Amino acid sequence: MPPNHMARKRPKLAVWKFSSCDGCQLSLLDCEDELLAVADAVEIAYFLEATRVAIQGPYDVSLVEGSIGTPHDAERIRRIRARSKVLITIGACATAGGIQALRNFRDVDGFIRAVYARPDFIDTLATSTAIRDHVTVDFELHGCPINKAQLLEVLNAFLNGRRPVVPPHSQCIECKLHGTVCVMVARGVPCLGPVTQAGCGNLCPRFERGCYGCFGPKETPNTAALAKQLTALGWGDAEIANAFRSFNADAEEFRREGDAHERTE
């Protein structure tokens, strides 16, 4: 420990949860080799899943997991933003509304009123939306779940005043970098790799499975061209719409392509 340790003012880190599965904040606890170093470099000021300690803001860095699904949460994220110098969203729920944003595609007006046994017991919004739709976000980390190495890179970058190195390129590039044989070209397996942002660590194609898009759209994806290829491989509109409507269903480019293939029955 450096002698100036006590004198050094450590930046305050807060981790916030909204509607989510907890998997992205768990990724921080899954940094088994780095966790104690992180806890030494920052002051963990708020991280309910890990500690009862709750230190007042302002916070130097806030990590936000989860989507906005209740009126109360829409208020809460504004208060958190006001107390955070840097606000980083982590994961598909926070960056795109998550799997629960599938409800945005339903006829929600009647749905919400009609579906509960006791609607008065539950307070919910008709939609599940990204944090960006409510407050200014300084950086969005993709993934369902996020990649823990990317999380450490983003934290490191913001704590040291530099831009994070998180490539916006596609999963296809990732396969080439890893030398993974293309599942779509070699085996005719439908794959969202061409339009999905890299970062998972080249997972699905390595297991001879097509990418299912859990890292959301890459920068400027050509989803229409991919849809044409998926059709050539034998997929109908229903399968294509279904593929785009998963963990990042409400990310703009995926939403548009999914909507374009919606069956009108």
Place this chain on the structure above:
Amino acid sequence: MQTRTIKVDALARVEGEGALYVRVKGGVVQDLKFRIFEPPRFFEALLVGRPYGDAPDITSRICGICPVAYIVGSSHAMEDALGVAVPEPIREARRLLYCGEWIQSHVLHAYLLHAPDFMGFEDSIQLAKAHPGVVERALDLKKTGNRILEVLGGRAVHPVNTRVGGFWKAPPRAEVRGMLDDLRRARDAAVESVRLFAGFAFPDYEDDYTFVALHHPDEYAIDRGRIVSNRGLDISIADFETHFAEEHVAHSNALHGVMVGADRPYMVGPLARYALNFDQLSPLAKQAAAEAGLPRVVRNPFKSLVVRAVETVYACDEAVRLAEGYEEFDPAAVPILPRAGRGTGCTEAPRGLCYHRYDLDGEGRIASASIVPPTSQNQKQIEADLRGVVQANLDLPDDRLKDRCEQAIRNYDPCISCATHVVTLTVDRD
């Protein structure tokens, strides 16, 4: 008459968002609510209309801590509906994957979330400063659990290499066998964990619980068996809904599980499994339990911490056995023809029994879904424990009583994300 109110607005060191409210008047608990305010995510409604093959990947997103429970449970239900059975090598690979989840989830909870209560720290970071060796051992154990998930499933949170019918690709033999040294070391660390936890001071509290768990004569039940209780229940998984139901209560966004016709709540999870399946534990796990002084049935919920460690010994032991015997299988998944049907699946998630039921249409699309996770089932028992714990500890000052209540909730390792995501959408039109 003096009224005391104990409130915890946001429970820490649990997965998800929960709160506690207790009102005591004249030395008697008047009102007690363990409240779940995590917003509902409507999984069962969102699944409707999607192909059967989507269920494992989508339901895994109910919980980032126990995705394998949802992957395996929904896969079983789909295989049941579609009339296929997976061969033994695929079942064993799934069981190995499940052991990885038990190890990482149990270690996360026991060491990083629950142990600080017993050792007098706010969190595991403080604990690490005072006892670095303890937390380093925990992180090493957790990492080994996660490594199983990575080798077999691709990643620790929401694995990708699993599907209805089996796997996308058989995990490479060299990588599976390559884990063995770490697994054997983890097994030793798990035994050390039992010793450490056994030395803690446990609050003096017991109850005559109704325990419910899967039971299988040949192995400590994780992925197959019948649903049994210590009060004579013995049913097939398909009969779950005949014997268990859910209630919607005002103060919670999660349904409360109840046993039909029973006048008391029931408990699922480590204490229930240990009581009902002790004979199926491995010799090493039994020995660790004996050395820790655990009786054959543990009725003190605070000692669930020690039982979790015993189960971690078992999961490491079982992982060693499965990895030693592992051979790559071909095909990686059994072929499936879509058809209409109904299927059920039930496995032992780290927190207890987790049930799935799906109806499929003729094209294999999901027509209806029902999921009952362990924390919903435990909610009533958690409230009952809290009443008992508060009543027995009224002499404690408010802050210490509050701490004791939080500790009692953590006995269940409640996964609030799981519990709330299954608010069932039933239509009630006037």
